[in-house]
Amino acid sequence: MGLRFVLHKPEKIDEHDLPTEPLPDLVFAQPDQPDRDKLPDQHTTVSIPSSTNNPAFYPALPGMSTGGGALQVEAGKIKGPGSLFRQLRMWPQLLPMFALRLLPLGVGLCFVGLQLLLLLRFGLKIWSPTQETTWMNAVYVSSDLALLPFHLLLPPLQQEVFTRIEPYTLLAVIIYGLCSRMFVHLLKIIVSAYLAAGTRAEADIHASKLASRTD
Numbered sequence: 001m002g003l004r005f006v007l008h009k010p011e012k013i014d015e016h017d018l019p020t021e022p023l024p025d026l027v028f029a030q031p032d033q034p035d036r037d038k039l040p041d042q043h044t045t046v047s048i049p050s051s052t053n054n055p056a057f058y059p060a061l062p063g064m065s066t067g068g069g070a071l072q073v074e075a076g077k078i079k080g081p082g083s084l085f086r087q088l089r090m091w092p093q094l095l096p097m098f099a100l101r102l103l104p105l106g107v108g109l110c111f112v113g114l115q116l117l118l119l120l121r122f123g124l125k126i127w128s129p130t131q132e133t134t135w136m137n138a139v140y141v142s143s144d145l146a147l148l149p150f151h152l153l154l155p156p157l158q159q160e161v162f163t164r165i166e167p168y169t170l171l172a173v174i175i176y177g178l179c180s181r182m183f184v185h186l187l188k189i190i191v192s193a194y195l196a197a198g199t200r201a202e203a204d205i206h207a208s209k210l211a212s213r214t215d
Contacts, residue, residue: 100194103187107183107187118146118169119169120139120143121143122169125165143169147172
């Protein structure tokens with residue numbers, strides 16, 4: 001018996017059965033996969049203010065409270081009527097301290113007035129009016145009292161030479177000016193020390209009262 005090899009030939013396709021144009025190969029796109037190496041986008045959320053979170057500005061202003069019948073402001077230094085009444089009640093105690101603070105100023109003004117009086121006398125002596133009025137006589141009499149220590153301590157001058165010009169008057173003006181500076185400075189030191197001692201004593205008394213209350 002012999003072996004026969006049968007070769008199968010491919011079937012021929014009729015061209016009339018084929019479409020007029022070849023169809024393109026359809027490729028289905030796969031969905032994009034997220035990149036694992038890439039960090040996720042950071043989204044920032046912006047909070048929208050709502051009317052419920054914000055307090056009402058009327059009738060009470062922010063930082064102010066109307067409770068208790070006293071007006072209190074947190075940021076400012078405005079105090080209620082209670083502190084005002086307390087200050088008015090302490091005014092009789094503060095009045096002597098206020099007067100002591102004004103004492104150096106009053107002494108300085110007295111010395112300034114005395115110097116002006118002596119300068120007026122010096123000018124009137126140089127001018128030497130023919131008719132003296134009442135106010136001129138008052139100036140001479142009052143200035144004589146201010147010049148009395150100088151007339152007693154210093155030797156008398158020759159009236160023939162110093163008839164219209166009085167050197168003692170100018171000397172008195174200079175000396176009274178120096179005395180004014182010294183007295184005012186000394187009074188300021190004394191008043192400051194006295195007020196500081198009084199304040200320290202009040203603080204000690206207040207501290208002792210608080211200590212007794214806590215005990």
